Amino acid sequence: LEEYINSRIVPRIQGDGGWAEFVSYENGELALIFRGECSKCMILERCIDWISQEVKRDLGEEITVKPLPRKPFFWDN
């Protein structure tokens, strides 16, 4: 799953100005750090749904995604 996220999902998100990093995958829960534009995206949950659907389609696994947004200091407020 980590390889899949890094090779298939991350480049797509980066191409849109965002940033995602694999953290862990345990008990069907995929933890991803979101940085850059993703860190303040108001509709990030739609992207998370998309990631789940992509994983299901390509790897046949049902997962849930736990987003870990990391805002840079200049967006702290």
Place this chain on the structure above:
Amino acid sequence: LILFTAWPPLAGGTGKDRLKARAGFGIRAGKEFSMAFVKVVRRGMLPEEWAQLRYGWVKRGIIKRKFEITGLEIRDALQTGENTYTFLSDYRPLKKGDMYFSPDGTVFIKGHGAIPEELKGKEAWFFLRTAAEMIVKIDGRYAGGIDPNRDRLLLDPWLEEGKRDFSFEIEGYNRSKPDDERNLDTMALRGCRQIFEGAYVAELNREVLSLYYDLTLLLDVACAGTFDEEYQRFVVRELNKALDLIDYDSFEGAAAASRYIEEHIYRNRDFASSGNVALVGHSHLDIAYYWRRIHVAQKNARTVLIQMRLMDRYPEFRYAHTQPYTYEQLEKYYPELFAELKDKIKEGRFEPVGAMYVEPDCNIPAAESLIRQCLYGQHYYRRAFGITVDNAWLPDVFGNSWILPQILKKSGVDYFVSNKMSTWNDTNRFPHNHFLWKGIDGSEVYACVPPTHFITWNMPSQIKENWDAYQEKEGGGQTLSMFGYGDGGSGATEEMLELMARFEKLSVMPKTQHMRADEFLHRNLKDNLGLETWDGELYLEMHRGTFTTKSDLKAYNRRLEFKLRDAELIALLRMKEGAAYPGEELRECYKMLLLNQFHDILPGSHIHPVYEDAMRDYRELESRLDALLGQEDGAAGAADALGREDPPEGAFSGGLTAGRQYFNSLNWKRESVAFIPWKDGPFVRKGERGYFCLPEGEALSAVFPGRPPVGGGDDTSWLKVEGLKAETPFYSIRFAPDGSLESLCDRKTGREWTDGGFNKLHLYQDMPGLYDAWDILPGYKDVEFPFTVEEELHLTAVDGAAAEFTVLLKTPQDKSSWRMLLRLFKDVPGIEVEHVADWNEKHRMVKAEFSCNVLSRELVCDTSAGYIRRETHKNTSWQKARFEVCHHKWCDFAERDGGVAVINEGKYGLGPEEKGFSLSLLRSTIRPDILSDMGRHDFCCLILPHQGDAVEAKINRRAYEFNVPLAPSRVKGLPFDFAPLYLQAAKLSEDGKYVIFRLGEQDGLRGQVRLPFKGVLMNLLEDVEREAEILAYKPFEILTVGMKVEDYLEKREK
């Protein structure tokens, strides 16, 4: 007294509600009132809020009725090239409420629609609200575009007579990044996944639409805070009376409201204004930024399409579009649109502007690159449209080098337009909007720095702000306001044109006139005797970090600029030997370099995939140039020092390049050491083993580097080392353990060159905020972190020509390692410093300090076509603001009889200091690219103390020698060298008739040279101007000399 602290956005508002929010609607024009102890928030409704609320209701009535188109199908894709895609799915049904688009994704949508019976004989519109960028084809023809700024297109022109049904195809690209961060409404829409809101055939309520435009105009006037307060109150009062006439269920009364506005507001002439503003339609387009350049073909095509469709409906509309590269893309990938565009250009409605191939960064590219930007840009315009554009259109670039006026003037460009200095400067107000810009050589161009942003939406308040900020009012004439969304926002909208048609009805508006860009420039700048002159660079007091961010790109750009020079020159020399000149390949290579000089690529202000693209381009370009350079004899010169094909026994055995024949492509005899790769060499430089030697090579001639001085027999007696002290034929040096120099004493004169940190690395906190990649703040030195010395400086290698000392430093928590290799030489005074960093920081910047025992107030900096002097004191705010400047190959801090130069090979950022300067080496920013500059870096610079000033010491020549390695080629040389001018480039002319020599005066001298052939003088576009035998030159002049190909081929070889 009441403080209104917040104004809730209207529910469901898209479109222009955001403009009102931006303009400050609902806030009492910045006035805050407070009582003695308590802030009171008003909860009642102000008159302008009441008008604003009903404005939103009116907007809902624009679509009179709509009929959903069902049975749509969608297919997901990922764009892989300008017109190539990987399809991720087959077509599947698409219904209202479905999620569509994915990160960086493209979709193709198709369907069939029909004009319902109810709309028979009426105007029918295709209606679709989306956050994406869409090109729409109706029955196979380009009908228009849809995006966040426009949600409909007229169907009637695309329907066959008598036919009421149609098919349509849509190509849509998701736009997560809105075109303008001030655009609050598109900020709310941003995101990779969108909800499909349905496609419709719709009928508009024309009366409501017309009223909506009136309200848009008047509410901006009433609430933006830029117009007379009495007039604002008057407009609000009368607007509310007009809005009282409407039934908001049926929208009956809209026409009556419009009539009321006409009679009571537009006809009122009691309020007067002044001013004269020229309105020029334009759409700024970043070739890469928050998107990769592969998307720009489509962004550009859609922009062009939308503007042409506006021209169909508004014949008087004029639009200026820049960057020949984008036209080239359109011609290649959208030939149908291109054919239509050519007609619009002939009609004078669509105006190509901007002579440069792209809108490049104008600090970092060298003179020859900027010349080629003009050459290939103008030649494209000539070929495609038969025009030569007389303006440089650079609204968004981050400051402009002093070398530009000459390059522009000699490229057929008389007018220069750039916005940033007026609106972005963080310290000083740039004093002109219209002026003469005098360049380093004395050339002058007319310059326009418009008072406001290059992206506006043609609101009255924006136009008024433009006039208010205009600084040449006393001289009369018009000021320039560009209107149109940018970056795929696709330029002007119907609304902007409808507002423009109403401007003359408003007595408080400055006079406005819609016109072409060239019309504005010619009318207001040409022969304007009242213009003042700005003599110097156009330094932008912002974005100072872009000289340093993404250092790999800068280093590659520098290296490839010189490699292209060598490739062209050597191709010419081979032509003399019978080979064909690879003109097309060289042109394509150059264009690849120029493309990556775009002002959000080379400066480093882009997302990570853009960096990857640029690096891929650079690697490919280098490989293509190496192939061109190595064409005649493999990867490197094949003959050894004695001209033999096989290396001799011993020292050369197995060597890849040692002892081979090279070519000195510089037009003077080299006086610097060269590093010659050789697998048994005693030194490792940039990961390659080899040796240093002082090759004897005349100008433009073959060079046979000497045998590598290796082995026990080498005489190293030239170097004495004792602890941290070293003595060479030139210096007595006392190092500090961290690799800085505590003392650098000239043995001949006894002069000490250091006075404080010298070659001293500093690790600073570098947190400029939102504009992370762009900016460095003036207080960057306030927080400094220590380097720790992991390995003290020690001698690591020595031979008969060079000695190498190494030190290893670490940053706090050992996050990054920084190895410095200092090299001293027996035969030359330069001290080379190689920096090898494993860089893993966030918001840190490394600078190398050079505090010199020199009393001077000027730092002399190379511009690539001469030098510029920058003050090192901070007497005025102008000097304070220039705490970080751009330089090219070298800088020099000297007294009348000596000083210290530092030569670099791809570093541009420089901080002028009281005792010298600091060279910016690396940054570590996180926006827009989290990985910016992370990883391994390996770069060199050369410290060169000298006698006399920089010119007497020939620092510029030494800097060329440091940046232009010997070329691995066996070509024979030229029988002439043009001394003392610099041979900046040599190439075959674009028409193949002339061999062109570009000669630059770069030492600030005046003189003349006799040409060794019967030549012609040309401009930079390679147009012949006159015959020339004696070439008179003035300081910093760039001259282009042509020699007929037949004469060149007849000239005897050297």
